Amino acid sequence: MIEVRWHSRAGQGAVSGAKGLGDVVATTGKEVQAFALYGSAKRGAALRAYNRISDEQIFNHAKFMHPDFVLVIDPALAFTDNIEVNEKDETKYIITTHLSKEELIAGIPALAGKEDRVYVVDCIEISLSTIGRSMPNAPMLGAFVKISGMFELDYFLENMKRVLAKFPQKIIDANMEAITRAYNEVK
Amino acid sequence: MAVKYDLNEREVWDGNFAASQALRQAQVDVVVAYPITPSTPIVENYGSYVANGYIDGEFVMVESEHAAMSGCIGASASGGRVSTATSSQGFALMAEVLYQASGMRLPIVLNVVNRALASPLNVRGDHADMYLGRDSGWIQMGAFNAQEAYDLALCAFKIAENHDVRLPVMVHQDGFITSHTAQNVYPLTDEAAYNFVGDIVPVDDMLDFSRPVTYGAQTEEDWHFEHKAKQHKALMDSRPIIDEVYAEFEKLTGRKYNRVESYDMEDAEVVIVGLGTTVETARVAAKELREEKGIKAGVVAIRCFRPFPFDQVRDALEGAKAVAVTDRSSPGGAMGAFYNEVAAALYTTESRPLVTNFIYGLGGRDFSIEEAKRIFIEQKAHADAGHITTDIQQFSGLRGPHLGYFQTKRG
Numbered sequence: 281m282i283e284v285r286w287h288s289r290a291g292q293g294a295v296s297g298a299k300g301l302g303d304v305v306a307t308t309g310k311e312v313q314a315f316a317l318y319g320s321a322k323r324g325a326a327l328r329a330y331n332r333i334s335d336e337q338i339f340n341h342a343k344f345m346h347p348d349f350v351l352v353i354d355p356a357l358a359f360t361d362n363i364e365v366n367e368k369d370e371t372k373y374i375i376t377t378h379l380s381k382e383e384l385i386a387g388i389p390a391l392a393g394k395e396d397r398v399y400v401v402d403c404i405e406i407s408l409s410t411i412g413r414s415m416p417n418a419p420m421l422g423a424f425v426k427i428s429g430m431f432e433l434d435y436f437l438e439n440m441k442r443v444l445a446k447f448p449q450k451i452i453d454a455n456m457e458a459i460t461r462a463y464n465e466v467k
Numbered sequence: 468m469a470v471k472y473d474l475n476e477r478e479v480w481d482g483n484f485a486a487s488q489a490l491r492q493a494q495v496d497v498v499v500a501y502p503i504t505p506s507t508p509i510v511e512n513y514g515s516y517v518a519n520g521y522i523d524g525e526f527v528m529v530e531s532e533h534a535a536m537s538g539c540i541g542a543s544a545s546g547g548r549v550s551t552a553t554s555s556q557g558f559a560l561m562a563e564v565l566y567q568a569s570g571m572r573l574p575i576v577l578n579v580v581n582r583a584l585a586s587p588l589n590v591r592g593d594h595a596d597m598y599l600g601r602d603s604g605w606i607q608m609g610a611f612n613a614q615e616a617y618d619l620a621l622c623a624f625k626i627a628e629n630h631d632v633r634l635p636v637m638v639h640q641d642g643f644i645t646s647h648t649a650q651n652v653y654p655l656t657d658e659a660a661y662n663f664v665g666d667i668v669p670v671d672d673m674l675d676f677s678r679p680v681t682y683g684a685q686t687e688e689d690w691h692f693e694h695k696a697k698q699h700k701a702l703m704d705s706r707p708i709i710d711e712v713y714a715e716f717e718k719l720t721g722r723k724y725n726r727v728e729s730y731d732m733e734d735a736e737v738v739i740v741g742l743g744t745t746v747e748t749a750r751v752a753a754k755e756l757r758e759e760k761g762i763k764a765g766v767v768a769i770r771c772f773r774p775f776p777f778d779q780v781r782d783a784l785e786g787a788k789a790v791a792v793t794d795r796s797s798p799g800g801a802m803g804a805f806y807n808e809v810a811a812a813l814y815t816t817e818s819r820p821l822v823t824n825f826i827y828g829l830g831g832r833d834f835s836i837e838e839a840k841r842i843f844i845e846q847k848a849h850a851d852a853g854h855i856t857t858d859i860q861q862f863s864g865l866r867g868p869h870l871g872y873f874q875t876k877r878g
Contacts, residue, residue: 299649306651312479312609337651339747340611341644342835379868 281338283423284331285347286316287357293417294353298329301421304439305430306335313338326354326361329368333430341367347371351424353403353416365388374466376403376416382467399427401466411451411457418455422462433463469494470520472657482616482645482654486510486552486578489620491522495545495576496667499527499538501557504590505642506580509552524828532557532782534658536564536577542571544682546672548624550575554642555582558596562603568635569604571682574667575625575635576606578620582642583830591831592642594742594795597772598804604698606636607773611672611746612648616640618722621655624664627710632705633670634698639772641743643831655720663719694752702774709771726771727779731757735765736788737846738820740780740809742769743833745793745827752839766813769805780812789846789855790820793863795828802860802873820847821875827863838864854878 288294288379296315302314313332330345332338346368352358352375363373373391377384381400385391391398401423402415411418426434437456444452480488487509500510516524525542529535532553543549553561558579570574584595600607606626608699610616616638632878640646643688655663659873671680686694706726713724728748732738740747746768753764767783767790769776790813794803801807806824812824825842828834842863849855855878858871 299479302649306477306479311651312480313648313650315481315643339751340749340836341641341648341744343833344835344837 281430282331282333282349283345283347284333284349284351285345286329286331287352287354287361287415288327288329289323289357290325290327290352291416292353293329294329297353297417297421298331300417300440301331301424305331305441306435307439308431310335311338313398315343315369317343318449326357341357348466349424349428350376351420352376355404358384358388362390371397372427373398374420374427375400376420380404383411399423399466401462403462406458406461406465410461411454418458419462422459423466425459425461433460469522471716472516472521474654474656476653478652478654480613480617480650481647482610482613482640483508483580483647484512485613485617485652485654487622487835488654489617489660491548492655492657493548493550493621493624493664494522494661495524495550497527497539497542497549498523498568498690499529499535499542499549500551501529501532501535501553503532503554503557505582505592505646506552506554506557506578508646509578509580519550521790521856524627532561536561536568536575536758539573539574540564540571540682543568543575544571544669544670544672544676547703548628548667549573550578550624552578552580553682554580554588555584560750562599562802564849565600565603565605565635567683567813570694572633572701573635574624574633574696575619576623576627577635577637579637580642580646580666581639589830592646592743593829593831595797597637597639597742598796599774600637601804604634604702605773606632606634606709606771607768608636608771609742610638610639610640610645611744611768612641613645613648613874614652614684614722616645616724617652617654618716618720620714621660621664622716622724624667625715626705626709628667628709629712630668630670632708633871634701634705639743640779655719659719660837662669663716685711690769694864706774706776719771723810724770725779726769726776727783728768728770729783730766730769731874732786733766734763735774735786736763736850737791738765738784738787739839739842740767740769740784740790740792740805742772742793742795742805745795748834748836749839752836752843755836756840756843762843762847777808777812781816784809784813784820785816785818787818788850789823791823791842793825794875797829798826798860806860821846821855821877823849823855825863826858826860832864834864852878
């Protein structure tokens with residue numbers, strides 16, 4: 281079982297990101313779960329979304345998890361939310377930031393000593409310059425594909441095209457570029 | 468002629484989407500709705516299927532849930548296949564009309580996405596609304612995940628419209644935990660799904676002008692009691708038909724449903740009895756405890772809450788030593804209602820296991836594997852001691868001081 285926790289603000293697309301990820305993972309024959317913890321959340325409110333991925337049917341319906349991956353798609357939440365809550369020794373962090381990894385870790389005491397499992401990528405900048413607005417979910421998926429090693433990039437892109445099929449071609453192309461750039465730029 | 472909807476063999480759907488697809492495949496004629504969180508997408512999607520030509524039906528927006536169920540009654544009495552969805556306050560407002568629907572023996576299918584009742588206002592999942600419907604004369608079935616919300620909605624039409632049943636059916640799923648959680652769902656093809664449900668053959672439909680009928684007649688002390696007794700008998704007599712429909716569904720899909728589900732119960736000594744998604748989380752806990760501590764833990768789940776499977780509950784729990792019955796609804800000054808029903812069934816057994824009551828998960832409070840394990844371990848302590856070692860009723864997962872009531876007089 282692989283468990284993923286997204287830290288996001290309402291409107292940044294973490295719920296769609298989690299569902300999109302679930303959709304693609306399911307095509308590989310795995311069982312997935314994608315859900316979010318929000319109720320009457322207003323745009324901009326902090327929220328968490330979750331994925332579970334398993335070879336067998338997923339019976340656990342709890343929100344509680346010890347995540348294998350923590351995906352932070354809002355730069356400020358890395359500082360203000362408890363992104364390390366219920367972490368394991370192996371938990372990997374992929375964080376949206378314009379800072380270098382060293383600068384980021386220097387600013388967040390909870391990440392001290394975890395250099396080898398913290399990864400940074402500027403999903404905000406990538407989405408602004410590809411999609412044309414701040415939509416950091418798609419680039420985060422590209423970074424996740426790279427760090428998790430769960431798929432080949434091309435396989436993921438092909439399947440995301442299907443997930444996004446209801447959108448105009450221009451938007452699909454921009455998302456593909458965002459995913460590819462983040463895949464190449466995450467470090 | 469409806470436009471073809473593209474379906475994959477494996478979809479990733481949440482419970483709401485799954486239920487709406489079942490409505491589409493059953494080719495529901497009329498949905499009368501007043502949408503409410505978290506059930507909104509069920510009727511919203513149906514509306515979009517109608518608007519986009521995927522289904523030849525009518526979507527009627529009304530001014531309240533009371534009007535929604537009233538509209539469903541009119542459409543059903545006219546001979547249509549009818550469904551809607553609601554939750555929480557909407558369910559409460561619908562309550563008066565639920566009794567009308569069942570009393571008129573109309574085969575309406577209501578998708579209930581379970582949510583807490585205010586006050587305080589809360590949009591998240593608990594079973595307060597489901598409990599509110601328990602004496603309404605409807606068949607009530609519970610889904611534990613999105614796949615089941617889809618499967619049971621298809622079964623619901625077939626059960627409701629069976630001429631030996633002719634009762635409305637609710638299909639329950641947990642608000643957000645099922646309704647907004649996307650999971651793998653394996654749908655039937657449109658053709659297979661519709662053939663399973665079949666055409667509706669109305670009884671005494673009001674649009675048959677050659678044979679005028681009256682719905683909603685008045686009966687006082689002369690006949691009311693007989694009508695209500697017949698309705699109760701109809702519910703009780705629906706049990707074998709529900710079993711038949713489940714069996715037919717299994718033949719088609721390989722997915723087997725039972726009015727009472729048992730997991731790891733062959734040799735179980737300590738048991739959690741539950742409803743909804745809790746059942747699946749508890750199953751994980753039982754498996755892990757067996758491996759980690761050798762505790763013989765099992766789970767019994769009620770699939771069919773009404774008619775209540777008194778006999779099957781008793782059979783399922785026959786070998787158990789300690790049983791925790793879990794109520795996800797505020798008990799309002801009593802033992803949990805579900806506890807009372809299970810305890811009453813167990814009182815008529817030889818073994819009379821030790822039965823305790825946990826109130827948990829109100830307003831969407833998380834129910835974790837760890838919590839389920841703690842409940843199992845407490846049951847083990849009761850079993851080892853031969854009597855209940857804690858309060859009989861406890862609140863689990865509550866912040867602040869321990870809250871519990873009543874102690875055993877046995878042992």
